[in-house]
Amino acid sequence: MTQPLRIAIAGLGTVGIGVIKMIRQNAALIEARTGRTVEITGISARSRDKDRGISLSGYNWEDNPVTLATRDDVDVFVELMGGSDGPAKAATEAALAAGKDVVTANKAMLALHGQPLAEQAEAAGQVLRFEAAVAGGIPVVKALTEGLAGNEITRVVGVMNGTCNYILTRMEATGQGYNVLFDECAQLGYLEADPNLDVGGIDAGHKLAILASIAFGTQVDFDAMELEGIQRITLEDIAQAADMGYKIKLLGVAQLTGRGLEQRMSPCLVPNTSPLGQLDGGTNMVVLEGNHVGQIVLRGAGAGEGPTASAVMSDIIDIARGTRLSTFGQPATSLTSATPARAVTPAPYYLRMKLMDKPGALAKVAAILGDCGVSIDRMRQYDHDDEAAPVLIVTHKTTRADIDAALAAFATTDVVHGAPVTLRIEEL
Amino acid sequence: MTQPLRIAIAGLGTVGIGVIKMIRQNAALIEARTGRTVEITGISARSRDKDRGISLSGYNWEDNPVTLATRDDVDVFVELMGGSDGPAKAATEAALAAGKDVVTANKAMLALHGQPLAEQAEAAGQVLRFEAAVAGGIPVVKALTEGLAGNEITRVVGVMNGTCNYILTRMEATGQGYNVLFDECAQLGYLEADPNLDVGGIDAGHKLAILASIAFGTQVDFDAMELEGIQRITLEDIAQAADMGYKIKLLGVAQLTGRGLEQRMSPCLVPNTSPLGQLDGGTNMVVLEGNHVGQIVLRGAGAGEGPTASAVMSDIIDIARGTRLSTFGQPATSLTSATPARAVTPAPYYLRMKLMDKPGALAKVAAILGDCGVSIDRMRQYDHDDEAAPVLIVTHKTTRADIDAALAAFATTDVVHGAPVTLRIEEL
Numbered sequence: 001m002t003q004p005l006r007i008a009i010a011g012l013g014t015v016g017i018g019v020i021k022m023i024r025q026n027a028a029l030i031e032a033r034t035g036r037t038v039e040i041t042g043i044s045a046r047s048r049d050k051d052r053g054i055s056l057s058g059y060n061w062e063d064n065p066v067t068l069a070t071r072d073d074v075d076v077f078v079e080l081m082g083g084s085d086g087p088a089k090a091a092t093e094a095a096l097a098a099g100k101d102v103v104t105a106n107k108a109m110l111a112l113h114g115q116p117l118a119e120q121a122e123a124a125g126q127v128l129r130f131e132a133a134v135a136g137g138i139p140v141v142k143a144l145t146e147g148l149a150g151n152e153i154t155r156v157v158g159v160m161n162g163t164c165n166y167i168l169t170r171m172e173a174t175g176q177g178y179n180v181l182f183d184e185c186a187q188l189g190y191l192e193a194d195p196n197l198d199v200g201g202i203d204a205g206h207k208l209a210i211l212a213s214i215a216f217g218t219q220v221d222f223d224a225m226e227l228e229g230i231q232r233i234t235l236e237d238i239a240q241a242a243d244m245g246y247k248i249k250l251l252g253v254a255q256l257t258g259r260g261l262e263q264r265m266s267p268c269l270v271p272n273t274s275p276l277g278q279l280d281g282g283t284n285m286v287v288l289e290g291n292h293v294g295q296i297v298l299r300g301a302g303a304g305e306g307p308t309a310s311a312v313m314s315d316i317i318d319i320a321r322g323t324r325l326s327t328f329g330q331p332a333t334s335l336t337s338a339t340p341a342r343a344v345t346p347a348p349y350y351l352r353m354k355l356m357d358k359p360g361a362l363a364k365v366a367a368i369l370g371d372c373g374v375s376i377d378r379m380r381q382y383d384h385d386d387e388a389a390p391v392l393i394v395t396h397k398t399t400r401a402d403i404d405a406a407l408a409a410f411a412t413t414d415v416v417h418g419a420p421v422t423l424r425i426e427e428l
Numbered sequence: 429m430t431q432p433l434r435i436a437i438a439g440l441g442t443v444g445i446g447v448i449k450m451i452r453q454n455a456a457l458i459e460a461r462t463g464r465t466v467e468i469t470g471i472s473a474r475s476r477d478k479d480r481g482i483s484l485s486g487y488n489w490e491d492n493p494v495t496l497a498t499r500d501d502v503d504v505f506v507e508l509m510g511g512s513d514g515p516a517k518a519a520t521e522a523a524l525a526a527g528k529d530v531v532t533a534n535k536a537m538l539a540l541h542g543q544p545l546a547e548q549a550e551a552a553g554q555v556l557r558f559e560a561a562v563a564g565g566i567p568v569v570k571a572l573t574e575g576l577a578g579n580e581i582t583r584v585v586g587v588m589n590g591t592c593n594y595i596l597t598r599m600e601a602t603g604q605g606y607n608v609l610f611d612e613c614a615q616l617g618y619l620e621a622d623p624n625l626d627v628g629g630i631d632a633g634h635k636l637a638i639l640a641s642i643a644f645g646t647q648v649d650f651d652a653m654e655l656e657g658i659q660r661i662t663l664e665d666i667a668q669a670a671d672m673g674y675k676i677k678l679l680g681v682a683q684l685t686g687r688g689l690e691q692r693m694s695p696c697l698v699p700n701t702s703p704l705g706q707l708d709g710g711t712n713m714v715v716l717e718g719n720h721v722g723q724i725v726l727r728g729a730g731a732g733e734g735p736t737a738s739a740v741m742s743d744i745i746d747i748a749r750g751t752r753l754s755t756f757g758q759p760a761t762s763l764t765s766a767t768p769a770r771a772v773t774p775a776p777y778y779l780r781m782k783l784m785d786k787p788g789a790l791a792k793v794a795a796i797l798g799d800c801g802v803s804i805d806r807m808r809q810y811d812h813d814d815e816a817a818p819v820l821i822v823t824h825k826t827t828r829a830d831i832d833a834a835l836a837a838f839a840t841t842d843v844v845h846g847a848p849v850t851l852r853i854e855e856l
Contacts, residue, residue, distance in 0.1 A: 022578055022720050032645060032758045033577050131575070137721040139575025146574075146751075147559070147567025149461050150450055150741025217460060275727065278706055292450050293565040293738035299703065299725040310721035313578025323574075323751045330460045 002036040005320040006073055007103075010065035010091055011080030012045035015105055015132065017052050018309030019078065030313070034320035044068040045081075069095035076101045076319055078312065084108035089117075096120050096128070103315040105132035105308060111206035114213065114220035115335070118327035128327045129315035134207040135160050135284045137307025138300040139314060144214050144288055145329040151290025153215035155255045157428065161204035162282030162302045163190045164230050164250040168267075169280045172238045172247075178231065190282075200229035201250055205265040208252035211286070212263050214329045216256040217336060221263070224340035228266035237352060237421060240392050241269050244378065246350075247277040251426055260341030269350050269425040275299070276428060287428065295428075343400035347427065348377060351395070351403075353410070353420035354388035355381070361415035362391070368413070372406040374398045388417045394425070430464040433748040434501055435531075438493035438519055439508030440473035443533055443560065445480050446737030447506065458741070462748035472496040473509075497523035504529045504747055506740065512536035517545075524548050524556070531743040533560035533736060539634035542641065542648040543763070546755035556755045557743035562635040563588050563712040565735025566728040567742060572642050572716055573757040579718025581643035583683045585856065589632035590710030590730045591618045592658050592678040596695075597708045600666045600675075606659065618710075628657035629678055633693040636680035639714070640691050641756045644684040645763055648756070649691070652768035656694035665780060665849060668820050669697050672806070674778075675705040679854055688769030697778050697853040703727070704856060715856065723856075771828035775855065776805060779823070779831075781838070781848035782816035783809070789843035790819065796841070800834040802826045816845045822853070 009016050023030065023038055031037050042060040044067075062068035069077045069091040077095035079102060081088045088109055095102050102121065104110070110117070110130055121128040131141045135158065144153070159165050167181045174181075182199065185191050190198075197203045205225045213220040230250050241248050246269035254263045270276045275297045279285045284302030289295050301307035318325075328335060355361045362381065369376060375396045382390040395403070403422060410416040437444050451458065451466055459465050470488040472495075490496035497505045497519040505523035507530060509516045516537055523530050530549065532538070538545070538558055549556040559569045563586065572581070587593050595609045602609075610627065613619050618626075625631045633653045641648040658678050669676050674697035682691045698704045703725045707713045712730030717723050729735035746753075756763060783789045790809065797804060803824045810818040823831070831850060838844040 018720070026578060026580055026719070029580055029645070030578060032762060035759070138724060139571050142570060142575045143567050146746060147570045147742050148738060149745040150454060150458060150738055152454055152457055217457070275703075275706075278703075290738060291454070292446070292734035292741075294729045294732075294735055296566060297725075297727040299727075301722045304722075306720035307722055310576060310578055310718060313720075314575050317577040318574060321753060323753075325749060325751075331463070334460060 004037040004039045005075055005316070006039050006041045007076045007078050007316060008042040008068045008071060008074040009040060009078045009080060010044040010068055011082065012043060012052055013080065014305045015308045015312065016080040017054060018305035019312050020054065022309045022313055030317065034317055036320055038316060038320060041073045042068050042071055065091035066094045069100065070098040074100055076103055076316060078316070079104040079106055082106055084112045089113060092117060093120065096124050096126050099124065099126065101127045101319050103129045103312055105130065105312060107133040107203065107206040107210060111209045111220060111222040114210065115332060118332035121327055122332050127319060127324055129318065130210070131314050132308045132311035134210055135286055136300065136302040136304065137310045138284055138286060138298045138302065139311065140211070140286045140298050141214065142314065143296065143298060144211060145325065148288055148290045148293055148296065149329065151292050153288065153290050155253065155289040156208070156211050156215050156286070157276070157426065158208065158252045158284070158286035159249050159276060159279055160207045160252055160284050160286065160302060161198055161250055162284060163198040164204070165279065166190065166282045168230060168233065168238070168248055168250065171235055172242065175235060177235055178233060199231055201227050201265040204250060204252055208254055208263060208265055212254035212261065213335065215254060216261060216338065217330055218261055218338040219335045221338065221340065224261070224263060226264040226266060226342060230267050232421060233267055236390065240352065241350065242272065244394065245272055246270060246425065247272045248423065249276055253426060255345060256338065257341065257345060259344045260339035262341045262343060262345060264343060267423055269423055270428060274428045346397040346399050348397055348425040349395045349403050350423040350425055351393040351420050353391050354417035355391050356415050356417055357384055357387045357389060358415055364413055364415050365391070365410065368409045369406050372409065373402045374406050432465040432467045433503055433744070434467050434469045435504045435506050435744060436470040436496045436499060436502040437468060437506045437508060438472045438496055439510065440471060440480055441508065442733045443736045443740065444508040445482060446733035447740050448482065450737045450741055458745065462745055464748055466744060466748060469501045470496050470499055493519035494522045497528065498526040502528055504531060504744060506744070507532040507534055510534055512540045517541060520545060521548065524552050524554050527552065527554065529555045529747050531557045531740055533558065533740060535561040535631065535634040535638060539637045539648060539650040542638065543760060546760035549755055550760050555747065555752050557746065558638070559742050560736050560739035562638055563714055564728065564730040564732065565738045566712060566714060566726045566730065567739065568639070568714045568726050569642065570742065571724065571726060572639060573753065576716055576718045576721055576724065577757065579720050581716065581718050583681065583717040584636070584639050584643050584714070585854065586636065586680045586712070586714035587677050587704060587707055588635045588680055588712050588714065588730060589626055589678055590712060591626045592632070593707065594618065594710045596658060596661065596666070596676055596678065599663055600670065603663060605663055606661060627659055629655045629693040632678060632680055636682055636691060636693055640682035640689065641763065643682060644689060644766065645758055646689055646766040647763045649766065649768065652691060654692040654694060654770060658695050660849060661695055664818065668780065669778065670700065672822065673700055674698060674853065675700045676851065677704055681854060683773065684766065685769065685773060687772045688767035690769045690771060690773060692771060695851055697851055698856060702856045774825040774827050776825055776853040777823045777831050778851040778853055779821040779848050781819050782845035783819050784843050784845055785812055785815045785817060786843055792841055792843050793819070793838065796837045797834050800837065801830045802834050
């Protein structure tokens with residue numbers, strides 16, 4: 001019989017407790033599948049006394065996660081504290097330096113410090129695994145790193161923040177506005193301590209940056225991501241998108257072209273008949289496209305105790321079975337530094353603006369779009385309210401630069417009221 | 429630099445040629461991701477002279493796949509000949525005996541001989557991998573064996589034969605009958621040489637039997653599967669299912685309960701709003717349910733050159749990276765022999781029958797159902813054509829045994845014309 005795999009868990013929130021429950025409940029099958037037992041030799045969290053619903057008295061307690069990470073009786077350090085820096089990063093570095101493998105669910109730490117951590121792990125001959133950092137229970141890191149490893153990945157697309165998708169689908173279903181549903185999410189505990197991590201797209205952006213690194217063999221580069229949250233989406237946008245056969249999703253898109261690496265996390269329109277368009281509520285979905293496999297769609301719970309613990313366990317079991325992979329699917333020192341490219345891939349765009357009630361206003365808008373090389377696919381003008389009329393435009397495929405030029409030109413006229421809402425239409 | 433991984437490919441049909449193209453086209457990234465090159469040191473097929481669209485002159489040719497499988501300069505034997513027995517099995521056994529790893533896309537061979545082959549591989553310290561045997565490009569074997577390995581799997585559900593799904597969705601979309609679309613598939617080359625493998629559910633059943641073994645730690649047992657094809661599905665069934673909010677799919681379901689292992693591949697109704705209900709055309713979908721992860725849905729191309737080659741490459745790359753797993757996710761000698769259980773899990777059923785135009789006919793049917801413990805959720809009687817009236821019944825949850833008792837009782841009456849169509853409604 002192989003030796004037990006000894007793990008230490010730092011962070012006893014939802015996910016940490018979920019991992020402990022899973023190891024207890026599924027111990028027999030984990031042993032059958034790995035040929036060894038998984039033993040928890042130590043735990044750590046901010047508060048020792050908090051009631052976490054299960055007994056933790058059987059485990060060695062360490063107040064300091066760094067001390068836990070470097071104990072002699074630990075093979076794998078499981079980092080579930082969160083936070084891009086501070087104790088999570090210090091303990092991860094200490095664990096790697098002490099010759100431990102590390103499993104983490106920490107998307108922020110990987111998105112911001114993934115490259116040096118991967119280099120440290122690989123130089124030390126240790127593995128750093130993070131299935132739980134992206135899309136909860138969906139085994140998407142594994143699918144991308146291993147399952148599609150023979151492919152050149154052409155695009156990664158995903159809805160990876162359940163709270164945003166919940167708000168957007170509830171807006172459509174109930175006719176309640178963004179602010180009402182934001183408050184509901186706050187009450188339900190669906191929001192991060194800093195809600196901008198969710199609704200500002202940052203949390204989902206961290207996940208996309210990690211996937212982009214694996215997909216394209218590039219160093220993780222969250223700072224280069226175009227980020228836009230869902231705060232400006234109105235019921236009007238949702239209704240009008242639905243009218244034209246689209247849904248609005250906080251969509252992550254990453255692709256590598258000759259012009260560089262595009263990474264964006266922003267509200268987009270997707271066809272309502274597409275798998276992403278049919279994704280309601282808090283569920284996550286990731287679409288992976290490869291040059292031989294075509295399109296693979298993965299769907300599942302993106303958060304929560306059980307699903308996230310399942311992803312953590314997948315990494316622990318891989319280590320128990322002896323599977324040793326590079327952090328981002330190829331040696332960290334071979335990852336390239338890609339030039340960021342701002343949305344250069346042409347796409348149709350949706351524009352919603354308010355036109356002042358002046359003669360020739362619509363003609364002026366149309367002329368500006370034409371001058372900027374943006375051609376109109378569909379346009380609707382609705383009834384005036386007060387002195388402004390809502391106008392909705394769907395363009396043919398165009399570049400973001402041409403759209404931006406048109407937006408700048410609108411601002412110099414006296415016919416467009418305020419800043420137009422501009423959403424990319426992502427074709428899938 | 430690590431040594432090249434030397435592979436031999438037996439079988440140069442669509443998939444074999446796809447693998448060669450992929451190795452050529454993506455050589456640089458495969459090397460980056462594995463740290464070594466993948467070299468084809470030999471090939472074999474039935475006909476050497478056939479034009480396969482690419483030049484094969486650079487590879488050693490062997491007429492006999494067994495000779496190819498045992499060459500000294502081969503590390504991995506890639507079996508893409510197909511057929512459950514004959515040369516595929518002989519060459520696989522020879523490769524394992526000669527100390528080679530084996531990668532295969534052969535679902536029939538694994539469904540019928542997976543247990544002895546796995547035992548042979550593991551006794552020899554070799555790996556036998558088969559991602560391409562199930563659902564083409566979808567990395568479902570990996571998701572189940574590794575991604576969800578910490579879970580007790582509670583159910584596996586899937587649409588895993590693209591041809592059947594194509595026929596069923598085209599019947600609904602075009603109003604053309606089964607026979608017309610069967611002929612269309614034959615012309616398009618969508619059917620196996622023995623079409624019953626497709627429309628009879630056998631091919632999809634092979635895939636389900638393989639997944640069931642991994643999911644439940646049981647020896648693969650295709651012979652115990654309940655099999656029913658799509659040949660009896662009529663436009664009427666499809667229209668009436670749609671009327672009630674369902675789609676008809678050739679659905680595989682495997683679950684292990686206290687009463688044994690249920691495995692069925694049969695036409696079922698699924699809610700048209702569920703991911704499976706929304707699956708149109710030749711695409712495959714597999715739903716995996718685990719006791720912590722909840723429901724994971726995987727979707728992608730289930731066949732074709734690129735997708736199937738992608739799955740073969742995933743296995744080759746795992747081997748190149750040094751990943752060594754048990755064939756079915758735990759040692760073959762530890763797999764249990766499950767008692768087959770015939771559809772004991774209760775479910776609602778759909779019944780379509782023709783009632784003779786006699787007084788009290790409907791009352792008699794209702795009475796029989798009641799006597800058998802089957803309660804009716806919804807019932808519709810349509811206009812008479814000739815002397816029989818179509819009647820459609822959706823039951824509340826009931827067992828297959830109670831349904832069968834009712835069907836037997838109907839046959840003893842003179843009011844039900846012919847054998848009723850009986851389809852299970854699978855809740856997802």
